[in-house]
Amino acid sequence: MSDTILATRNLQKSFGALKATDNVSIDLRAGEIHAIIGPNGAGKSTLIGQISGGLKSDAGQVHLMGRDVTALATEARAKAGLGRTFQISALAMEDTVLENVLLGAIGATGGGWRFLRGVSGDRDLNARAMEALARVGLAAAKDTRCADLSHGQRRQLEVAVALTLQPKAFVMDEPMAGLGAEGSKAMTGFLDGLRSEAPILLVEHDMDAVFALADRISVLVYGRIIASGNVDEIRASAEVREAYLGESV
Amino acid sequence: MIGERHVNLAVLAGLVIVPLWALWADEIFTITLTTRAVILALAAVGLNIALGIGGMVSFGHAVFFGLGGYAMGILAFHAQSYTPLQFGPLSLAGTKSMQVIWLVAMVTSALAAWVIGLLSLRTTGVYFIMITLAFGQMFFYFAISWGSYGGEDGLSIYVRNGFPGLNTLVPIQFFWLCLVALCVALVVQWRLRTSPFGLTLNAVRQTPQRVETVGLNPRKHKLVAFVISGAITGLAGALFADLNRFVSPTMFSWQLSGELIILIIIGGVGRLMGPVIGAAIFVALEHWLGGLTDFWHIWLGVILICIVLFGRGGVIGLLTGKEGPHV
Known part of the structure; x- marks a missing residue:
């Protein structure tokens, strides 16, 4: 079709x-x-x-x-x-929530080969990452280490990383x-809108x-x-x- | 606990104050010792990019240290003996210019890192450790058999190479040159770590499958980091050879690869100043304990065991209360 x-x-x-x-x-x-x-x-x-x-x-x-x-x-x-989330969270546990989502933003913009400009100074990357975090309700936890997140928050973060890619599927x-x-109810509502x-x-x-x-x-x-x-x-x-x-x- | 920024500033201040005190007290040997620590720190900064950020436990980084050393030794040998360097039909003159030697050392080491990385990064974990060790041993035995450049006896260079505007024979002037090289390498390490490339590399160490699913190639990132790492360690090798005015196959030895890893573990894996603190402690122990007993490595082993068991973030981790990255 x-x-x-x-x-x-x-x-x-x-x-x-x-x-x-x-x-x-x-x-x-x-x-x-x-x-x-x-x-x-x-x-x-x-x-x-x-x-x-x-x-x-x-x-x-x-x-x-x-x-x-x-x-x-x-x-x-x-x-x-293609945007994918994992059954068992595949997140960078030592990094912050924001850094995990920034990785998605870097992938989405093809920025993995930028060596000199700091990530924190890149407005586009940060805006894309923060938008994804806000959508899954994790914006307030952006500076939290991923290892300190609850299981549910890690699931939300998984989805946020995929969102930064703005995938076709x-x-x-x-x-x-x-x-x-x-x-589960909150995630169901979120996926329904997605x-x-x-x-x-x-x-x-x-x-x-x-x-x-x-x-x-x-x-x-x-x-x-x-x-x-x-x-x-x-x-x-x-x-x-x-x-x-x-x-x- | 102390903030890591304060620790970093204190270390940098120490690198300036110690040689200045030594100069004032006419302790020339202390300047040489500090220079040795700075050069080993530079080599370990190179390894720290691969190991600390990228998670590549290279047990063969002495290859790049040795290549840097031999780049210096061969170029300076041909310059001092007024004989050309033959590359098939090509005939090149040697040089006593440090800038040219550094460039050759870094390019040669980077090329070697590219080839070794291309083959080694097909593996991970213990296999990566073993294959890098194997490359190290290959270079070590090749250097032993390379009679044209001293073989097992090594190669002596009579006069230290020159740098415009400096008298490199004066220990303090050579020290400043090495310190500037170290500071540049530290800036490179810091910029890499905070850049999109560094964030990606750090994620590759932790979760390569995630990196793939956001459209980035983990192996290419590791390879580029390995090449940068090799080039920096190669530069350190050239400076080390100039410090001693001597190169030998021991610069390729697996013990040296192991010592570079130990320096980083003692200072703090993946930490900006980890290699510097590790090198300072290593050289201090080597000097003071080495004066008391030939078996001073026993005490180095005790320190290493204590840090691995009780302080996963190395000395910086102990001072700041923050555990370092897991490799």
């Missing part, structure tokens, strides 16, 4: 005899949140790795804005417009992980959040997409119920 921002076509990845992803084809369209759900070990993290470039696929393609980015490295995919790996009820800026491919275990946010859901089991559709269709799917036996679908 013409409004498809991010697409995978027949992605495959095996680790020895184990097929972690098996012919996975998904689309992420403008303005939507497309959730990927599945039991533990279903291949969700592998799929995210293949899409973001951290894992090399055995077969298949990844397209971003109609461009085949399969052969590109992670940093090139980020430059092409977000790939978010369990942004609600470890958040309490309040934190979809109009860039669509979100959301891997998430929090089913309440998924059902509240997702326009479409794809269910991954043993590396294969077994069902794809809107919330009602997924709820009604017998195959999904069977895969999730004992879980709250």
